[in-house]
Amino acid sequence: MIAEQDGAKNPRPDPQLVMRWDRTHLIGGAIQSLIGLGALYVASGYSFGSSVQMGPGYFPRILSVIFVVLGLITMATGRRAVLPSEIAAERRPLNWRPPLFIFGSILLFLLLIDRAGFVVTIFAVTVFARLADRNVSWKSTLVVAAVTTALNVLIFILGLGMPLKVWW
Amino acid sequence: MENLISNLATGFATSMTPAALMYCFAGVFLGTFTGVLPGIGAMAAISMMLPVTFYLEPTHALVMLAGIFYGAEYGGSTAAILLNLPGTTSSAVTCLDGNPMARQGRAGVALLVCALSSFVGGSIGIVAITLLSGVISQFALAFGPADYFSAMLLGLIAASSMTEDPPVKSASTIVLGLLLGTVGADVETGIARFTFGSISLYDGLSIVAIAMGLFGLPEIISAIQQGDGYVRQSRVTLRSMVPTREDVRRSVGPTLRGSGLGVFFGALPGTGLSVASFLSYALEKRVARDPSRFGKGAVEGIAGPESANNAAAQASFIPTLTLGIPGSATMALMLGALMIHGIAPGPGLIRDHPQMFWGLITSFWVGNLLLLVLNIPMVGVWVRLLQIPFSYMFPAVIGFVCVGVLSVMFNSFDVGLLLVAGILGFAMRALQYSPAPLLLGFILGPLMEENLRRALVLSRGDFSVFVTQPISLGMLVATLLVMGLMVVTTIRRRRHQPPLLPVGEEEF
Numbered sequence: 001m002i003a004e005q006d007g008a009k010n011p012r013p014d015p016q017l018v019m020r021w022d023r024t025h026l027i028g029g030a031i032q033s034l035i036g037l038g039a040l041y042v043a044s045g046y047s048f049g050s051s052v053q054m055g056p057g058y059f060p061r062i063l064s065v066i067f068v069v070l071g072l073i074t075m076a077t078g079r080r081a082v083l084p085s086e087i088a089a090e091r092r093p094l095n096w097r098p099p100l101f102i103f104g105s106i107l108l109f110l111l112l113i114d115r116a117g118f119v120v121t122i123f124a125v126t127v128f129a130r131l132a133d134r135n136v137s138w139k140s141t142l143v144v145a146a147v148t149t150a151l152n153v154l155i156f157i158l159g160l161g162m163p164l165k166v167w168w
Numbered sequence: 169m170e171n172l173i174s175n176l177a178t179g180f181a182t183s184m185t186p187a188a189l190m191y192c193f194a195g196v197f198l199g200t201f202t203g204v205l206p207g208i209g210a211m212a213a214i215s216m217m218l219p220v221t222f223y224l225e226p227t228h229a230l231v232m233l234a235g236i237f238y239g240a241e242y243g244g245s246t247a248a249i250l251l252n253l254p255g256t257t258s259s260a261v262t263c264l265d266g267n268p269m270a271r272q273g274r275a276g277v278a279l280l281v282c283a284l285s286s287f288v289g290g291s292i293g294i295v296a297i298t299l300l301s302g303v304i305s306q307f308a309l310a311f312g313p314a315d316y317f318s319a320m321l322l323g324l325i326a327a328s329s330m331t332e333d334p335p336v337k338s339a340s341t342i343v344l345g346l347l348l349g350t351v352g353a354d355v356e357t358g359i360a361r362f363t364f365g366s367i368s369l370y371d372g373l374s375i376v377a378i379a380m381g382l383f384g385l386p387e388i389i390s391a392i393q394q395g396d397g398y399v400r401q402s403r404v405t406l407r408s409m410v411p412t413r414e415d416v417r418r419s420v421g422p423t424l425r426g427s428g429l430g431v432f433f434g435a436l437p438g439t440g441l442s443v444a445s446f447l448s449y450a451l452e453k454r455v456a457r458d459p460s461r462f463g464k465g466a467v468e469g470i471a472g473p474e475s476a477n478n479a480a481a482q483a484s485f486i487p488t489l490t491l492g493i494p495g496s497a498t499m500a501l502m503l504g505a506l507m508i509h510g511i512a513p514g515p516g517l518i519r520d521h522p523q524m525f526w527g528l529i530t531s532f533w534v535g536n537l538l539l540l541v542l543n544i545p546m547v548g549v550w551v552r553l554l555q556i557p558f559s560y561m562f563p564a565v566i567g568f569v570c571v572g573v574l575s576v577m578f579n580s581f582d583v584g585l586l587l588v589a590g591i592l593g594f595a596m597r598a599l600q601y602s603p604a605p606l607l608l609g610f611i612l613g614p615l616m617e618e619n620l621r622r623a624l625v626l627s628r629g630d631f632s633v634f635v636t637q638p639i640s641l642g643m644l645v646a647t648l649l650v651m652g653l654m655v656v657t658t659i660r661r662r663r664h665q666p667p668l669l670p671v672g673e674e675e676f
Contacts, residue, residue, distance in 0.1 A: 025337075028599040032340055039347055042362060046354075051629035056354035056361055059617045063347045070340040077336055098392040099594055102385060102566065106587045109570040113580055122567045129566040132392050133559040140560070148564040156571050160223050163578070 017081040023090070025078025032071030040064035101132035117168040118157065122149045172298065175526050182527030183534055188231055191224065195232035196535045199239020200542055203256055204247050204550045205558075208565070210240035210256060211604070212387050214501050215379035216565070218508075219572040226509035227524045231531040233505055237498055238290065238481045238532070241441070242539045245282045245474055246550055249275055250404075258441035258477040261449045265462060265469030272465050276408030277415055281467055282474050283543040285423040289475030290536040292427035293434065293482025297489075297529055300435075301518060305490040308515035313622035314633045316493075318643035320616050323493045324608055326437040326650050331602035335654040338605050341596070345609020346616065348373055355618060368581035375504045377573050377582045378610060381589020382596075382603040384569055388562050389594060404547055415467050422452045422472035430479025435486045437495035444480040445473035482532055489517060489525065492615075497604035500611040507611075 043064055049055025105128045112121040126145040130136055156162045182188060202213035213236050221229035244256030249266035262282065269278040311319070328338035351362040352372030363369035411419075426448040433444040452472040453462045462469050485502075487493050492513035494500040506513050511521060518525045543550075573586045596603050627633035634640050 024598075024600040028337070028340075028601060031599075032344075035344075039362070046359060046361060051624050051631070054356070054617075054621045054624065056357050056359040059620070060347065060350045060361060063343055063350070067340065067343045067347060070336055070343060073336045074340060077334065094598075095393045098389045102389050102392075103587060103590060103594075105566055106385075106570060106583065106590065110580055110583045110587065113570075113574065113583070118571075122571070125570060126563040126567045130559065130563040132389075132562070136559055141563075144560055144563050148567045151564065152567055152571055155220075156575060160220070160575070162571075162575055164574075 017083065018087070019079065019081055022078045022080055022082065025074050029071045029074030029076075029078070032074060033068050034071075036064050036068035036071055039067065097134060098132040102129060105129035105132075115168075117165045119149055119153065119166060120168060122152050171302075175302075175522065176298070176530060178522055179526030179528075179530035182227060182523050183231065183531040187225075188228060188527065188531060189534065191228040191232040192235050192531050192535050193538055195235020196239035196242075196539050196542065197235075199236040199241075200243035200246075200539065200550065201553070202236065203240035203243020203245075203259075204554060205243075205561075208387055208391070209383070210237050211498055211501070212380070212384040213240065214498060215376060215384055216569060216572060218376050218379065218501070218505060219575045221505060222508065222576060226506070226511060227527050229505055229509065230502065230524070230528050231535075233502060234485070234528060234532065235535045237502075238478065238535065239539055239542075241478050241481050242283065242286055242543050243550065245286070245470075246279060246543065246547065247554070249278045249282065249470075250551065251554065256441075258445045258473075258480075260442070261445045261473040262470055264449065265464070265466050268463065268465035269467070269470070274408075274465065276404050276406075277411045277467070278470055279404060279547055280409040280411060280544060281415065281419055281470050283540055285419060285426070285471040285475040286478040286543075287536055287540050288423050289427045289430055289478035290482055290532070290539075292424075292475075293431055293479035294529065294532045294536070296431045296435070296479075296483055297486055297532075300486060301490045301525075301529075304486065305515040305518050308491050311491075311515070311639060312637060313619040313626065314637045315639040315643065317616055317619040317623055318634055318640040318647070319491065319493050320612050320619070322643045322647045322650070323437040323487070323495060324605070324612060325647050325654075327440075327494075327496055327608050328605040329650055329654045331604060333600065333602050334658050335651070337601050341601050341603065341605040342609040345606035345611075346613040348378070348606070349610045349613020350617065355614070356621065366581070368579055372614075373610075374573070374576060374582045374585055375501075375508070375611070376576050377585040378589050379501060379504075379607060380569050380573060381586045381591075382593035382606060384565075385586075385590035386593040386597050386603075388565060390597070391558055392562060404551055406545065409544065409547075411467075418467050419471035421455075422448070422468040423475040425451060425455075426472035426475035427479040430476035430481075431483045433476075434480030434483030435495075437487055437493065440484060440496050441477040441480045444476040448472040448476035478536075485528075485532075488513070489528075490515060492517070494608065494611070497607040500608045504611050 040061060043057050043060035046057030046060065047055035048057045048061060105125045108128050109121060109125045112124060123145050126148045127141055130141045130144060153166070157164065157166055183192065198213060198217065199210060202208045202210055214233050217233060217236060221232060224232070240256050241258065244259035245262045245266065247253050248259040248262040249270050252263050252267040266278045266282065269275065324342050328342055329335070331338050351369055353360055353370050360370055429448050429451065430444040433447065434440065449469060449472060452468045453459050456462065456468060484495050484499055487495050488499040488502055492503065492515070494503050503513050511517070511524070569586070570583060573582050574580060576582060593603050623633055634644060
């Protein structure tokens, strides 16, 4: 991180502001450009047609090119003034537990639903999801899971009549 | 005039049936619930309920989803006053004077003024829709494909200007949405695009999975990360809600001015609820005899913004229902719900489905009345509800989300898509891209491609059609103005941080 004062350009320099490259712009722009190039590669397999007769590739190809260009602009415009508090927030380690358990519970649902039946799946998924919060007791988790399972059976199976395997 | 009365009669005949009343109540109840809960926004709530509404009649589905949207505005202010935490972005302004009032022991009065001015604002917004929608949709019947394309472009650009992101980032998000909208079979040729050989993708990406992944999951994750350690207000009695004569006298003017601002900015694409309530606050502060009272519990600082955001919530239905052009991501989701039920949005809606249109409009009235009951006599329920720890609720929400996504097509592929969209939404938040414009692009994408194609066929491939048609030209000029304004404010903001609103919240 380069700490450099922007006193010359700004008539009322705020001593707290620091000019530097914003990481979200650099990383975001780079990912964007890659996605755009990938989309362009795939879309080049569809016929472009002409303006009078737009082919299936016309719109996607134009969009892909715009997306790549915007990605490059995002990277190029990443230099901006930031507050020290923002830098501090960036350095704070991210709490990975919630995203891992939440996304994990969706994955668990995906793996179980065709094999274990509705009741077992919902129960397992809610128990797993609740682990996203560190400070919970097992007893309350089981109660939450049981209530959620019952509500889901009530709404989706009994109420809306979804044709799903209730047990295994 | 007679026409209007018969339209309203048609509407009430639809919205006063027991079933419609029930769904309206369910909608505003859920809306208030999600509004009160900091952490889950109206956007996430609407996307969660979307699969359930597939089983309903389209009118009932819309009545309920709309109820969630405007109900959240009522609930959001309750959280703002009692917890100093805005339940929705637009109620951030309500914190400024609402929370000081609560600390002075006047939480009850603040809540009452809030509910009443919200009701007045909402009602004035509904009157505006009732009077204007017919005229606008008549005018819009003259729109050609080029005009539509330009109008949608304006809608996209204007809506993206609402986020706190730099314009290049919100433009990128829109384009990503448009690209995702092209996934699936091409309407014209039937050629599968971006499906990578998967049959599940042939009909396009599931809007429910995309919306829940982008908004629901990341919102839950960040709510868990933040924990819920706020101080909770214990009780609000009905007696404490009785305002003084002074309170009433001070609230009337701001409420009426706020409603006017709200109708205007709500109907414009892209400005919406937050802009209306912030402007109303600024206006009241300017016209006040003693501006120094603001921020210390001035009742005008609640009445104005609250009426403004509720008027705007209702007025934002005008462009969505009459033109088929949503001004925000929430409205885009409404449009998506219409299309899922096989109803083409646009100026033809009032003509072809008068019962649905007027039924929906009159249900707003019913809904606002129900909200008044939910938020004044029953406010204690919400206060108590705020005491349930979030860790009891989110696992249930996750279970509900999974089953909801699955229930749309009974294809577990969509649950996988939910996971991918969730990770995308999470990454976008981490990289400071607001996901709302993506959804707007995703829904408008196919419509834009279709109108572009038709416009170019009619003009034999000549792009000048977009500037020679007067309506289209007007829309494009407006688009350029909005873009210019965005660039200017960004360059200014580079020096003057920080943003006023929390990044990536759900105005939208």
